[in-house]
Amino acid sequence: METTLASVRRAVFRFAETGAALSARYHRARLVGAEHLPSKGALLLVGNHGVWGYETPAFFHLLHNATGRYPLGLAERGFFKIPLVRTVLPWLGGVEGTPENALRSLSDGQLVVCYPGGARETFKRSQGRYRLRWERALGFVRLAMKAGVPVVPFAGFGVDDTFFWPPAEDRLCWQLAQEEKYRMPLVMGLGPLPLPVQLTFAVGEPQEPPPSGASESRLNAFRDHVAACVRRLLLRACHA
Template sequence: MPDIASPLPIPASRVADVLKVAIDVAHRATRPELQGLEHVPTSGPFMLVGNHQLLGMQDLPTLVRELERRRGVRVRGMGDSFHFAVPGWRDLLIRMGAVPGTRENCAALLAAGEAVLVFPGGAREVYKRRGQRYELLWGERTGFARMAIEAGAPIVPFAAVGAEDRFDVLLDMDSRLAAPARAVARRVGRPDLGTLVVKGSGFAGLPGTDRLYFRFGAPIPTTPWSGRASDPDARAECRDLVRAEIEAGIAALRARRETDDQRALLPRVRHAISS
């Protein structure tokens, strides 16, 4: 898949426009909560860095659409290469602003003044193992820090909660029963996948209807590490600061959720109807 640089405009798409309208309609009932929106710049370049929730695409459309609607920012997501190997799906992602997650694309987007969305945990966080709910599975990755430092772009850390609670992981790749699946994953070059079987956390095994919550922290300037993008210590300092902010945000959102009288879907629908 060739690199897609940001000077190329996002292609117009009637399908994408219809999806935006559908998301807006859905949000009248689902009522996602976004805290700290004032911390999100209205123009780039900047990098949004957050936690990937289980199965990934549960909350991503909400995040991208609400940032566009409320802040006028069209974020450019860095997507895993396997997304762009699927005809049709690849075209939709491109029309929604996503690009393959390569260093070249990220640098081009930031150089063009774009807002770039990065999940350092990647597929490893999307396909978690049992007992890893809301964990940041970044390992020692510092690639996002390198790119932000090189571009001199601030990093806006954000936390996301809600989608992770809609499903429970029943079987993961660590199980003895998963030996054949592990062999296949290694063969196709995806040893990072952990989830194998999930069930919905709602009634009769259906997906739960937990509200989606997002919390944006104050932008973290990368100027303190200017000129040190190749320094592992500088990248690690930047990464650890961002990670700490996201973890604090996750804890705050989980606490907020426990006191939210509209956490469940039915109260949110009732509120939408009454208002």
Template sequence: MAVKTPLSRDSNPLSEEQALREHINRALATEPPRGLEEKLIYRFSKLWFRPELHNTDRLPDRPCLFIGNHALFGLDGFVILPVLLEEHGRFLRPMGDKFLFSQPGVAKTLMRRGATMGHPEVARALMAHDQDILVFPGGAHEAVKPSRERYQLQWKERLGFIRLAAEFGYTIVPFGLVGPDEFYEYLLDSEQIVKLLKQFGFWSDNMRPDAVPPLLRGALGTVMPRPQASYLSFGEPLELPSPGARAPSVQKLKAWRSTVAERIDTEIADMLLRREQSRHTLGLLRRIASV
């Protein structure tokens, strides 16, 4: 009997309807974390990553679907989630790849922080209950992209997030995030590791290339992320029409998707420029720790 692993293409914790219903019920019952742990995470993020938020006046006063560029290893969550919760009272529900929830212990930790599986039925349940949702359409592939593709969206032809937003008339808030892609230095990227695994016969067809992490080095050669300042900027929200009897065409969905991507790219470019203009403000210790 074949053993399923998190790297397997057919690893699917949602294979049973009951498991999906239980996951949705747990997700809807999750409250915003407000304890000491959340305070410590917030303080660490503020001290180590020094996040700057821009254009927060664009945040609508209603539940939204937040869409942005995915950072290396999904570390964007350590910047976005605690800061928005603590400073703006927004409890974003990040939707992650299903394989992340294949281990009960990991799944429990993720769900306690508000994360859910990236499944259409889960998204529908969250939208029906007026939740702020965070989605990275690039998924796991974007989270392990090679260094040459930093700050480039990896969406391919995916339309799922736009289709769901249109189904509920959800407002989409595009954002660009700069900084987390450089928390670590690449020693070997995922493509190079996959190539080596194939070369030495350790690769099988049921393994997922987008689930193979790169080999990295952090602050002063440790596993600690480098203290890179982070810059988060929100683009102009995309207001979708109220749901109608007729679903929008594929052409319309693609046009909306292109609009969201263009607004994200604009914010990324602005934040890259702002970072360059702010480099002189970095302290000596921060520069040393980033080596």
């Protein structure tokens, strides 16, 4: 049984790798600023999420090509309440985004990707395009502070243009869970495919986190600083 499960897991991973490579090719995906990504050592990448989180496989593919490392993604905890998703996500590098899991991953020297906007950015409406939803997000700041690792901001441009929202978008939603943030919009592409827009990911310079025991106001200031970095990187990616 264990051998069979391991074989299935490897097959799913290979299939996902192929899909990620095809997605990167389809969208002519580019990575700008790869020099800020070390080939080893713990690192916390923090940036914006695209609609449906569709861009993530292409982004992870580029990260792997640039560093030789398989990134780990801190996934929204609510997704792990969905039976099939909670089984497959870990096979593909998705980690339930608890403080314990995140800290353990960084302690193991992993390249960890965090989207502070979570489901609010993934399931955005049209008016939320390229808008960061980090209003109360301090988890990544506390994580970086506790782990003593730098935060590397990144931005994805094109990630909110791979689909378009049809008229009456507010009514065309699937409710995945009780909370409003899990109200998944029905977006459309080019027939069965997403729109063939180019995806550009820009990576910025590492930012040292606040020291241990920093005040709440200092944590808020650091979060706002990283968010400002991401917004500047969006402009860079847009014109790259």
